[in-house]
Amino acid sequence: MSGINDFSFKMGTVNGTGSASANALLMQAIFRMGIPVTGKNIFPSNIQGLPTWYEVRVSKDGYTARPSEVDLVVALNPSTYARDVAAVRPGGYLLYDSSWPLDPDLVREGITVLGIPFGKMCVEAFEKDRDRTLLRNIAYAGALAALLDIDMDVVGQMLTEKFGKKQRLLEANHTAIRLGYDYAKANFACPLPFHLEKMDATGDAILIDGNTACALGAVYAGATVGAWYPITPATALMEAFKGFCERFRVDKETGLHNYAILQAEDELAAAGIVIGAGWAGARSFTNTSGPGISLMQEFIGLAYYTDIPAVFFDVQRCGPATGMPTRTQQADLISLAYASHGDTKHLILFPANPRECFEMAVESFDIAERFQTPVFVASDLDIGMNDWMVKRLEWDDSYRPDRGKVLDAEALAKVQKFSRYVDVDGDGIAARTLPGVGGKGAYFVRGSGHDKHAAYTEDSDAYQEVVDRLKRKFEHAATVMPKPEIHRRAGAEVGLVTIGGCDAAVREAADKLEAQGIATDVMRIRAFPFGAEVRDFLGAHEHTFVIEQNRDAQLRSLLAIELGIPRDDMVPILDYGGMPLTAKVVVDAVAAHLAGVPA
Amino acid sequence: MTSIAKPPVRHPSSRTNGLGLTLRDYEGAMSTLCAGCGHDSVTAALVQAAWELDLEPHRAAKMSGIGCSSKTTAYFMKQSHGFNAVHGRMPSVTSGAAAANRDLTYIGISGDGDSLSIGLGQMSHAIRRNVNMLYVLENNGVYGLTKGQFSASADIGSTSKKGEANEQAPIDPVLLALTLGATFVARSFSGDKKQLVPILKAGIAHKGFALVDVISPCVSFNDHEGSTKSYAYTREHEVEVVHADFVPLRREITVPETNEDVSVVQLHDGGSVRLRATAPDYDPTDRDSAYAHVRACQARHEIATGLLFVDETGRDMHDMMRTVPTPLIDVPFERLCPGSAALDKLMDRFR
Ligand SMILES: Cc1ncc(C[n+]2csc(CCOP(=O)(O)OP(=O)(O)O)c2C)c(N)n1
Ligand code: SF4
Numbered sequence A: 001m002s003g004i005n006d007f008s009f010k011m012g013t014v015n016g017t018g019s020a021s022a023n024a025l026l027m028q029a030i031f032r033m034g035i036p037v038t039g040k041n042i043f044p045s046n047i048q049g050l051p052t053w054y055e056v057r058v059s060k061d062g063y064t065a066r067p068s069e070v071d072l073v074v075a076l077n078p079s080t081y082a083r084d085v086a087a088v089r090p091g092g093y094l095l096y097d098s099s100w101p102l103d104p105d106l107v108r109e110g111i112t113v114l115g116i117p118f119g120k121m122c123v124e125a126f127e128k129d130r131d132r133t134l135l136r137n138i139a140y141a142g143a144l145a146a147l148l149d150i151d152m153d154v155v156g157q158m159l160t161e162k163f164g165k166k167q168r169l170l171e172a173n174h175t176a177i178r179l180g181y182d183y184a185k186a187n188f189a190c191p192l193p194f195h196l197e198k199m200d201a202t203g204d205a206i207l208i209d210g211n212t213a214c215a216l217g218a219v220y221a222g223a224t225v226g227a228w229y230p231i232t233p234a235t236a237l238m239e240a241f242k243g244f245c246e247r248f249r250v251d252k253e254t255g256l257h258n259y260a261i262l263q264a265e266d267e268l269a270a271a272g273i274v275i276g277a278g279w280a281g282a283r284s285f286t287n288t289s290g291p292g293i294s295l296m297q298e299f300i301g302l303a304y305y306t307d308i309p310a311v312f313f314d315v316q317r318c319g320p321a322t323g324m325p326t327r328t329q330q331a332d333l334i335s336l337a338y339a340s341h342g343d344t345k346h347l348i349l350f351p352a353n354p355r356e357c358f359e360m361a362v363e364s365f366d367i368a369e370r371f372q373t374p375v376f377v378a379s380d381l382d383i384g385m386n387d388w389m390v391k392r393l394e395w396d397d398s399y400r401p402d403r404g405k406v407l408d409a410e411a412l413a414k415v416q417k418f419s420r421y422v423d424v425d426g427d428g429i430a431a432r433t434l435p436g437v438g439g440k441g442a443y444f445v446r447g448s449g450h451d452k453h454a455a456y457t458e459d460s461d462a463y464q465e466v467v468d469r470l471k472r473k474f475e476h477a478a479t480v481m482p483k484p485e486i487h488r489r490a491g492a493e494v495g496l497v498t499i500g501g502c503d504a505a506v507r508e509a510a511d512k513l514e515a516q517g518i519a520t521d522v523m524r525i526r527a528f529p530f531g532a533e534v535r536d537f538l539g540a541h542e543h544t545f546v547i548e549q550n551r552d553a554q555l556r557s558l559l560a561i562e563l564g565i566p567r568d569d570m571v572p573i574l575d576y577g578g579m580p581l582t583a584k585v586v587v588d589a590v591a592a593h594l595a596g597v598p599a
Numbered sequence B: 001m002t003s004i005a006k007p008p009v010r011h012p013s014s015r016t017n018g019l020g021l022t023l024r025d026y027e028g029a030m031s032t033l034c035a036g037c038g039h040d041s042v043t044a045a046l047v048q049a050a051w052e053l054d055l056e057p058h059r060a061a062k063m064s065g066i067g068c069s070s071k072t073t074a075y076f077m078k079q080s081h082g083f084n085a086v087h088g089r090m091p092s093v094t095s096g097a098a099a100a101n102r103d104l105t106y107i108g109i110s111g112d113g114d115s116l117s118i119g120l121g122q123m124s125h126a127i128r129r130n131v132n133m134l135y136v137l138e139n140n141g142v143y144g145l146t147k148g149q150f151s152a153s154a155d156i157g158s159t160s161k162k163g164e165a166n167e168q169a170p171i172d173p174v175l176l177a178l179t180l181g182a183t184f185v186a187r188s189f190s191g192d193k194k195q196l197v198p199i200l201k202a203g204i205a206h207k208g209f210a211l212v213d214v215i216s217p218c219v220s221f222n223d224h225e226g227s228t229k230s231y232a233y234t235r236e237h238e239v240e241v242v243h244a245d246f247v248p249l250r251r252e253i254t255v256p257e258t259n260e261d262v263s264v265v266q267l268h269d270g271g272s273v274r275l276r277a278t279a280p281d282y283d284p285t286d287r288d289s290a291y292a293h294v295r296a297c298q299a300r301h302e303i304a305t306g307l308l309f310v311d312e313t314g315r316d317m318h319d320m321m322r323t324v325p326t327p328l329i330d331v332p333f334e335r336l337c338p339g340s341a342a343l344d345k346l347m348d349r350f351r
């Protein structure tokens, strides 16, 4: 199925040996040739010595999901040879380092094996050990440039941009690129049957990861306080925020900062800090992953019960502690929806790609302040850490933050009495004041034991009145949270429901299913609580599939719990091995179910 | 929890302070603590200190965790915003609030359980971060609110009401704070208002984290014979090693000079503290000597009190973060949002 501008390749290397820059170079060169491209970094939780892969998908049609099969594998890590060879599609290619004799693990019928002595050539060409290791990666990039017909002018220009005045490095990189390029040209029929041809399909696009985009959203939304505790895959979000703040938020005259970043002692403290800042009137956020969310539970409940805004970015990963922290999942859905003890329910946004990360990051601050409550932005490792091709980010200069109902001194002067939790407007949202305002604005924040005047109470009715208002607020939120994105096809009897980063694979699957004669409607849920549109979609098809990345069908459970849809009316398609979803998983599961094959 | 309401503090007069406010204006809701609880005396001292300082009530924020001690933020300064956080986590909430609005005076109230067990990490890191706040640790050696379990400040050999002796080594917040680099470390006794009030005032005026450990007996669970945090034991073993007088800028002349050795520490807001060491070779501006002295007192079963250490030259949280002098909540949005042109330019870097 591969062809011109429609194929994928993957590099298997050892982490910590410098392959990342070669992989980025390849990705970006293809992108600059105007060809849609995405990269998935499959990396270990380790600094040096463990296997790591980088998968590049080239798709003239603009598909960005992880590829279902790999046309060319570059195998540079002997410890994963067997696995890497097996990953090549029948009829595909394997490129290995022939400085050493062909490993028996690399022998396979039905594929073409290409050997280039990268190691040997680099030893001959470079003197320093470090150069020999690092530049071997650039050499394979050169070989791929020849095999795939990557524009060498573009590559040259990128090296110049990267190394600029560092003449020695620039020259060394040029040498390494040529080593691979010339060897491939001289020894193989270049290019391979699948290769690149210049297009004009990336003009208004960028390559960006979701963490960077979320950070940029926080900057643009006017967030001033960020608190965090380092955790993969969320770390880069705060690092990006810091970088953007250093660029945009440092007072030119004084060098002083219009922002505060607090690296807390743990996630409990990070949650406390953002809640304290939100209470005091700042737009504040924390970035974390599942383990951090677990530690933040008590504070999340406190903020919910006391109507305090704060934004929590959860870049989801697999499970607790060691194991698979560098793999992706969507397994925090239920724990976010009902985080904390007591009667709690939360507002969640589910971006599907980095562009939406930017937009939803901005929106999350508006929603948090408008509804005076914690808001989660549930991204995942795949969205957060991989480079996605998305449309350029845009900004509307007329945007002003929605600060919600806040009574300042002037407004307070006009009211007879200020009662913090009295629902004057009937939407469940009561006006708040910020500390420091004076007059009659003072009130006391305390957990569940307060009445609508914020006074201490242990009275059942007064307590219930408060939690019933919070429920009204949640129901009101359901009507204004982002609507699902729905793509319909004529005559569809199959509904595909999905969430977050599964979107790309599910939409590709819908195209593939259509080619097989199965028309589907696709709904991607973008927020919790679910609105009326979600409910309407769920009853409308003969078959409804819910596609998500966790073991226990958490999204399906939420749909069942919140909307009362019978579980059995929704067929789960679950993919939870930690890798980004491929279209093939969806196509196969839907086709098998419709054909009556038991899962 | 039942409790006997304590009769409201009687005011000798309706004297007003520089803001025209009476002491009563600094009071809060009626206390629901047990009659005679040390915490109520600390509250009264805070009311007095704030009144004497001419603190604008609405420019202060009262922060606390959970415990009988932490409840007391409701019992003073009703015109201030208050935040009763979760158990042991007041320091992080205060850090966030102070990051957002640096112009408020933060008064944190905690207990020995709240600070030294569940909240030990948060208190320690707030000290390291040097959050600009007064941190009052109302220390009774027990968990009052959960009815008398030993806390981490209970001394070895101190007995519970049922006669059980504590065997684990205590955590002394004063020594801990000195070790962690706190720039204001004091200890006092709820029964010694004369000593406590000037310390609280100096702590509020101090720029940075001001720890005031106040021995504050729990009459219901830890005031019996055998307790080392009872009224009787504390009265008998308290030694004031440094006497502090807080001198606000505007009232310099009202404090009488003494002939003894007095060292003056200039505070950030222009006021000063005059420190008079009653113990020979005690230097409250030298961290090591303060540490050694407190240890030596401990070995003699003495409770060293007073403003034990002060350093007004430290860098507080905002200095370290290099934040603008304007509270972040008051920085206009236009200065925070880089705008569309900047974004457009930035996008070229992602190609
Ligand atoms: C997470 C959590 N665990 C346990 C408790 C129960 N609890 C409430 S107060 C308290 C101890 C308070 O002791 P201390 O800080 O010394 O205050 P005191 O009552 O002695 O003034 C405990 C354990 C709680 N509120 N929250
Ligand atoms: S139980 Fe102890 S600490 Fe609590 S109010 Fe009573 S005397 Fe005070």
Ligand SMILES: [Mg+2]
Binding pocket: B067, B111, B112, B113, B138, B139, B140, B141, B142, B143, B144, B151
């Ligand atoms: Mg206690």
